[in-house]
Amino acid sequence: MSIEIKKQSHLFRKSAYNLLLDILRYNVYANHFPNKSDAAVIKKFNQMSKERGYLGDFNFFVTKCMNYNETPPFINLADSGIWEAQGCTLSVTDSITGIRSDEFDAIALSSYQGLFYESFKLYEDSLKDSTFIFFKSSIIAGISSIEAFIRHKAEQYNVYNKQDVLIDNSNNKISFIDKFDIWIPKMTAEKFDKSTCEWDALKKILNFRDNESIHLKGTYGTNYSELERLMNIYKYAIPGILRKLHIHFKMIIPSNIIIASYYPEISIFQKAT
Numbered sequence: 001m002s003i004e005i006k007k008q009s010h011l012f013r014k015s016a017y018n019l020l021l022d023i024l025r026y027n028v029y030a031n032h033f034p035n036k037s038d039a040a041v042i043k044k045f046n047q048m049s050k051e052r053g054y055l056g057d058f059n060f061f062v063t064k065c066m067n068y069n070e071t072p073p074f075i076n077l078a079d080s081g082i083w084e085a086q087g088c089t090l091s092v093t094d095s096i097t098g099i100r101s102d103e104f105d106a107i108a109l110s111s112y113q114g115l116f117y118e119s120f121k122l123y124e125d126s127l128k129d130s131t132f133i134f135f136k137s138s139i140i141a142g143i144s145s146i147e148a149f150i151r152h153k154a155e156q157y158n159v160y161n162k163q164d165v166l167i168d169n170s171n172n173k174i175s176f177i178d179k180f181d182i183w184i185p186k187m188t189a190e191k192f193d194k195s196t197c198e199w200d201a202l203k204k205i206l207n208f209r210d211n212e213s214i215h216l217k218g219t220y221g222t223n224y225s226e227l228e229r230l231m232n233i234y235k236y237a238i239p240g241i242l243r244k245l246h247i248h249f250k251m252i253i254p255s256n257i258i259i260a261s262y263y264p265e266i267s268i269f270q271k272a273t
Helices: 013-028 038-052 058-065 111-129 132-160 176-188 197-210 224-237 239-248 255-260
Strands: 002-007 082-084 091-093 100-102 107-109 266-271
Touching: 002 111, 013 038, 013 058, 013 239, 013 255, 038 058, 111 132, 111 224, 111 239, 111 255, 132 176, 132 197, 132 224, 132 239, 197 224, 197 239, 224 239, 224 266, 239 255
Parallel strands: none
Antiparallel strands: 002 266, 082 107, 091 100
């Protein structure tokens, strides 16, 4: 038996509503909407939409967003941290640390966003090709992107806290979970909220990555219903946690992370070969 993986093409209206609010509040117009209620965001957007000649109001674009593959025209898709060039070397300099990173001549990218881009591409490849190996690789890259985000924030923190630097190396090993429990509260003076579906999903995905007994039965180990469940919580565990981290650190969220965190439900079907 082989499998076929299908994703729904449409979001429920509530999901599309929340996706659009996230785009407005945390990405495109983040500077306009700090700490404003949903109603205030919608009212302001409707005013701006009319002034700028958009095709419709907030409800119009909610309906548009229900088609997951249709992107509203005001979304900035150039904010994913990826720059392409031919025949040259690109450099990226962190505005706080002053550290410059030189990448390969074809593509340069900020570390965590580049890893997330890789993770999400592998995730979509796993759906398109019904390939379990791509899904497992997407999880590994996705967790690495979360680690890279926290590491990047720690490097920025260390610039201003020379007497209390955050270090994770062979002489001072800090676990992935401890970075959430110890490092993040130290950097932000707030605990990271672990009462969410995103954190619950991350724990399940970590267990999947770490536990070699959970592989697809027959070929790689797990039963298909378990694989379907894991593939459906990817959006909470990887882009969802990155979304929460950006909010926690009061950062603008790249649009590709927001959009991926509202990925449609997927279903796995067995088919005769």
